[in-house]
Amino acid sequence: MSTLAPVLAPGGRGIIGLKRLSGGASQETWAFSVRTDAGEETPLILRRVPGGESSVLSGNAIGLPMEARIQTLAARAGVPVPRIVHVCAPEDGLGEAYVMGRLSGETLAPKILRSDAFANARARLATECGEALAAIHAIDTGPLAELPASGGLDQLARYEETYLGLDLPSPVFDLTFQWLRANAPAPQPPVLVHGDFRLGNLMVDETGLVGILDWELAHRGDPREDLAWICVNSWRFGNAGKRVGGFGELEDLLAAYAAAGGHAFAPEDIDWWEMLGSLKWGIMCMIMYEAHRSDADPSVERVTIGRRVSETEMDLVNLLERAAK
Amino acid sequence: MSTKPSPAELIEAVRLFLKDTVRPQLEGHTAFHAKVAENALAMVERELAQGPAADAAARARLQALLGADTGDTDALTRQLCEAIRTGEVSLDTPGLLDHLKATAIDRLNIDQPKYSGLAIATKPDNS
Structure with missing residues (x-):
């Protein structure tokens, strides 16, 4: 994933603090940050399809590329949503996945x-x-x-x-x-x-x-x-x-x-x-x-x-x- | 048959073991699952205490509603579902809503006595 760092943030050098978050029935959600040359950190979220894991509630899920497209349209319409940073391609090696901004706040x-x-x-x-x-x-x-x-x-x-x-x-x-x-x-x-x-x-x-x-x-x-x-x-x-x-x-x-x-x-x-x-x-x-x-x-x-x-x-x-x- | 320690005593002991000894040593998702396990055991304890009376009352209501004098609660409940599906029994059928309400209240007193919908159903001015 660290090869993606320059794509995810200007001057990105490496990935730090990668951590799986709980929740999400049919997708994996990971928090991490990209560290830049200047020592700045950009907090991000990776969403990806789990590797072979069963997902009982995913029958109606629309798929990650569609989610990313909708979130991009929603952001453009002024809806508060995390901005889509990168939709992964096969050569990224992460499977079906996208990266978005990590907002700070409470969801509980x-x-x-x-x-x-x-x-x-x-x-x-x-x-x-x-x-x-x-x-x-x-x-x-x-x-x-x-x-x-x-x-x-x-x-x-x-x-x-x-x-x-x-x-x-x-x-x-x-x-x-x-x-x-x-x-x-x-x-x-x-x-x-x-x-x-x-x-x-x-x-x-x-x-x-x-x-x-x-x-x-x-x-x-x-x-x-x-x-x-x-x-x-x-x-x-x-x-x-x-x-x-x-x-x-x-x-x-x-x-x-x-x-x-x-x-x-x-x-x-x-x-x-x-x-x-x-x-x-x-x-x-x-x-x-x-x-x-x-x-x-x-x-x-x-x-x-x-x-x-x-x-x-x-x-x-x-x-x-x-x-x- | 009256066996001591009773099922309720055994289950309570296991629940308290989870709560007081096991869970404090756990963290994250495993601790959460231990809490869920305690809740599951608490449901069984309440079901052992309240289940037989609730089941007998539900059976009597179902028999009156369906004009049946045989069948256990599960079989009568299936029969009621069928009657609702065919339209033979509907929201207008006298006694139906009373039965469903009493059953839901008894069920929640076992499953989740703190659920907000139970307080709404049982508050005095909700008639």
Whole structure:
């Protein structure tokens, strides 16, 4: 990798502090720095496809070259994202990979939600998320012809097929599939959707949002998917009273989204998508349990997450109860 | 059969061994996995204590809902899933949501009693 140093930073001489970061289901993420002749250090991130490792959640991932292209377009549109420094070629010897800038900040939800250091950031985060999503959704997807498209009903059908195949019967999930299908809103014109917009994938510092990470589930779809995913109770990390990510009000998110050029949505426009989001997360928990059960990737973490299905069943019951009134 | 030490006592002892002796000597991802393992054992402890009553209550509700008098909870749950898929049972069916809510509450009291959605479901003004 040190042969890449001059490409990654002007005057780059060597690589220091290479360290594998945890997290990332289907890709390896490494932190390192390039040291220059002048003794300066440029902090960077390498993302690469793992060498032969199983990746149960990678079925919908778009591939690293596409991620890099989207992040470049997003940066150009003023979205806070790490800048793409280099997309690796076969002669770089790293396989499918790219290098991007390393932002400094916090991604751990409990710290962002509970530390005093982030009090100011929390106060503006819903607004900043609304602005960032409006900018993402306004990106012209013309240059991204191969980017997959999936709307709400497409996802419902795909997740139902997965659910039925797992043979883990949940009456709450079955009822939710039926209800969502019978009550689906008319689709919005498709836009570039991030696909996993929530705490954990947002880099935040004391001043607010500094970067949107993990674009591997990006697709063409309905803008309400992104606005609702961050509202799913599982992503409020215990602060259920704050509908946006456990830190903000939905009205603020939607007002900032509309003010920045996005469609003017009402809070109730988000309900259907929030219910779909809870259902999807519940089935993702089942998929992770299945990776243990099938011996594809057995671990105490994978088997235990199977018991988080009941969290989403509870959330769905609460949402269905509201819908039935 | 009443065997001492009971399963619950054995599991609790292993959980506390992990928590008090093993985990302090670990770091990074392994320490995290040890914590997950403790959580898994705590779930089993709660299931041993609460599971039989929760299962009996769920079975009684399912029998009333489906008009069935045989079958264990798993078989009746499968039957309910089928009835929902065919549209025979829906959100409007009297007793369905009550059963699903009671089941989810019992399940979470075992799996994750601190989950925020449980507090929402059980707060007094949520009727």
